[in-house]
Amino acid sequence: xxxxxxxxxxxxxxxxxxxxxAAAELFTRDGYAATTTRAIAERAGIRxxxxxxxxxxxxxxxxxxxxxxxxxxxxxxERLLTTAERVPGVRLWALVRFNAExxxxxxxxxxxxxxxxxxxxxxxxxxxQTRCRLAACYRELIRPLQPLPEAELRLRGELVLGLVEGAVxxxxxxxxxxxxxxxxxxxxxxxRLASDHGCPTEQLALLRVAALSL
Amino acid sequence: xxxxxxxxxxxxxxxxxxxxxAAAELFTRDGYAATTTRAIAERAGIRxxxxxxxxxxxxxxxxxxxxxxxxxxxxxxERLLTTAERVPGVRLWALVRFNAExxxxxxxxxxxxxxxxxxxxxxxxxxxQTRCRLAACYRELIRPLQPLPEAELRLRGELVLGLVEGAVxxxxxxxxxxxxxxxxxxxxxxxRLASDHGCPTEQLALLRVAALSL
DNA sequence: GTCTATAATGAGATAGAC
DNA sequence: GTCTATCTCATTATAGAC
Numbered sequence: 001x002x003x004x005x006x007x008x009x010x011x012x013x014x015x016x017x018x019x020x021x022a023a024a025e026l027f028t029r030d031g032y033a034a035t036t037t038r039a040i041a042e043r044a045g046i047r048x049x050x051x052x053x054x055x056x057x058x059x060x061x062x063x064x065x066x067x068x069x070x071x072x073x074x075x076x077x078e079r080l081l082t083t084a085e086r087v088p089g090v091r092l093w094a095l096v097r098f099n100a101e102x103x104x105x106x107x108x109x110x111x112x113x114x115x116x117x118x119x120x121x122x123x124x125x126x127x128x129q130t131r132c133r134l135a136a137c138y139r140e141l142i143r144p145l146q147p148l149p150e151a152e153l154r155l156r157g158e159l160v161l162g163l164v165e166g167a168v169x170x171x172x173x174x175x176x177x178x179x180x181x182x183x184x185x186x187x188x189x190x191x192r193l194a195s196d197h198g199c200p201t202e203q204l205a206l207l208r209v210a211a212l213s214l
Numbered sequence: 215x216x217x218x219x220x221x222x223x224x225x226x227x228x229x230x231x232x233x234x235x236a237a238a239e240l241f242t243r244d245g246y247a248a249t250t251t252r253a254i255a256e257r258a259g260i261r262x263x264x265x266x267x268x269x270x271x272x273x274x275x276x277x278x279x280x281x282x283x284x285x286x287x288x289x290x291x292e293r294l295l296t297t298a299e300r301v302p303g304v305r306l307w308a309l310v311r312f313n314a315e316x317x318x319x320x321x322x323x324x325x326x327x328x329x330x331x332x333x334x335x336x337x338x339x340x341x342x343q344t345r346c347r348l349a350a351c352y353r354e355l356i357r358p359l360q361p362l363p364e365a366e367l368r369l370r371g372e373l374v375l376g377l378v379e380g381a382v383x384x385x386x387x388x389x390x391x392x393x394x395x396x397x398x399x400x401x402x403x404x405x406r407l408a409s410d411h412g413c414p415t416e417q418l419a420l421l422r423v424a425a426l427s428l
Numbered sequence: 429g430t431c432t433a434t435a436a437t438g439a440g441a442t443a444g445a446c
Numbered sequence: 447g448t449c450t451a452t453c454t455c456a457t458t459a460t461a462g463a464c
Contacts, residue, residue, distance in 0.1 A: 015429095031331035037458065050430055052459070112329060115383050117245035118408030155396075156385040157405050163373070166380035169329050170372040182369075189373050191406055198412020229447095251440060264448050266441070 014052050015027035018044040020068070023061045029109040032062060032116055034092055037208035059123045064112065066127045069110045073099050074130050077137035080214070087210060089191045089199065092141040092160075095188040099164050101136075109168035145195040160190045184208070229253050232258040234282070242322040245293045246276060246330055273337045276327065280341045283324045288344050294428070301424060303405045303413065306355040310404040313348075313378050314397035323382035324351075344418045349375055359409040374404045391420035398422070406426035 012160065017170040022043035026035040037058055043047040055061045076098050082092050103111035114118070139157040142148075148156065171179060189208065192198045199207070236257035240249040252270055255262040267290035269275045290312050294305050327333070333341065353371040356362075362370065380398040385393060405421065406412045413421070 007219060018442060029331065031247060033245060034331060036456080038456090046429090047431060049432085049461095058458075085462080115329075117243065117248060155399055156403075159377070159381070159399065161267070162380040162384050163377055165383075167373070170369070170376050170381075185369055185373065189370075192410070192412060193407050195405055196406070196412060196414045196418075198396040198406055198410060200410045204410075250438080251436090260447090261449060262440090263442080263450085267447060270438070 002033060008110045015043070019046075019051060019054055019061065020065055024065055024106070024108040024110060027062065027065070028110060028112055032113065032118060047086060054087060059064070059118065059121060062116075062118065063123045063127060065110060066113060066124065067130065069102055069106075070127060070130045073102055074134040074137070077134055077141075080135055081140055085214065087207070088144040089194070089207050092138075092145065092208045092214070093135065093187045093191050093207050094214050096160070096164055096187040097183050097211065101169050101179065103165065103168055104171055104179035109166040109171065111168040114165050133208065142194045145191075158193065160193055160195055163190055163193060187211075230323065233260075233265060234279060237391065238320065238322040238324060241276065241279070242324060242326055246332060273332065273335060275335045276330075276332065277341060278336065279324060280327060280333070281344065283316055283320075284341060284344045284348060287316055287414065288348040291348055291355075295351060295354055298358065299424070299427065301421070302358040302420050303408070304424045306352075306359065306408060307401045307405050307421050308428050309351065309355060310374070310378055310401040311397050311425065311428070313363070314381050314400045315393065317379065318384055318385055318393035318397055325379040325382040328379050356408045359405075366386055370408065374407055377404055377407060385391055401425075 019040060023035070024038045026039055026043065030039075036046045037051055040061070041051050044051075055064070073095075076097050080095055081090070085091050093142075103109060114131070118124075133155055138161055139153055141151060142157055142160065146156070164186055167182055170186075171182045187208075188199075188204055191204065221389070233254060237249070237254045240253055240257065244253075252262045252266055254275070255265050258265075265275075287309075291309050294309055297305070299305050312357060317323060321362075328345070332338075348393055349371055353367055356371055356374065358372070378400055382394055384400075385396045401422075402418055405418065
């Protein structure tokens, strides 16, 4: 056999992907601590003990899930920073929209799990670092919208990031709003939040078009 | 003895108040499910089983805690609605500031617990209803800032409320920011978020003064 | 890679003396 | 109103056969 797995992430029956999907649904619906490994296994169509063939423990499942949502967003954000878009706000809108859609659009609202106390553990170092990289990108996209001392930029960046991750809670509350609408609303709100002078609806419409064609 | 307790909520040694304070700290630090009744009791200076003399069960402790933060805020909000303040935004600023300070300023950041899956249970009906009343107040304070169809007003209200409750997560991240600063920043952000045209820093300064003297 | 079986632990809650 | 003692049950994780 080769020294590195060559085909691990294929969607197999009862495989890793099934377990992750099941865990995502249950973690977001019932909470992490309240979700038992039995419940995950049952939903994935395997026995509880078989989980430990795919993952080292329960934390490992959560960490995999979180890294899976934050890593693509950070990559997207870093690519975004290399593009030459002159109009301030367009890239921020695009990033928030991307971020919110990824968090909301999947099978489950993984964003709500970012705040979990368990995430302070060691197994989640990589996740936290990637999220820091993402936060830095947010700051770079806010900066041209509003000149701000570094400390205040930091705070504003965290508020915007908090708004995005908090949008999942909103989506839960408004049952008749679908994910795309909430993601768009979050992107609008983020741009408004970023700058002191806000952003009127007409200008926002232009921003959206530009952002969607990035 | 009288038919109703006449002096139950006094801060007694090992009493209800001690238990609540201990639970608040542990719930916010370690999470609800991960906090054991033993740990709460130990911190309150009593034995685990004695908890059940003060509360029916674990949920009962959490529900008491949550009702204790949302009820004063809803009362304040409803009083605010009866006052005659003409400048739009002043009352919204005041409410957000009050709300954020209460959530952040106590011993613990109870706002983070609002999103808990357990809160969907029956024991939390009263809490959820009070929070709905609070949300309605938020909408009434946003309305004069920005004319909006009812559905969009609803969404925007939820975003603002989410921002406030999410501010606790921000406060955790920025260790060098104290609660008052974050609360002020949240109030600023909320006013900016509420209206399409935002709110420049100078105008915000006037708003703050007016709000603080309400 | 999945299973059965079970170990090892710790949880919430109750009983009843003082 | 607090204690000691304990019940009952569910949990994570492991061992080892197939």
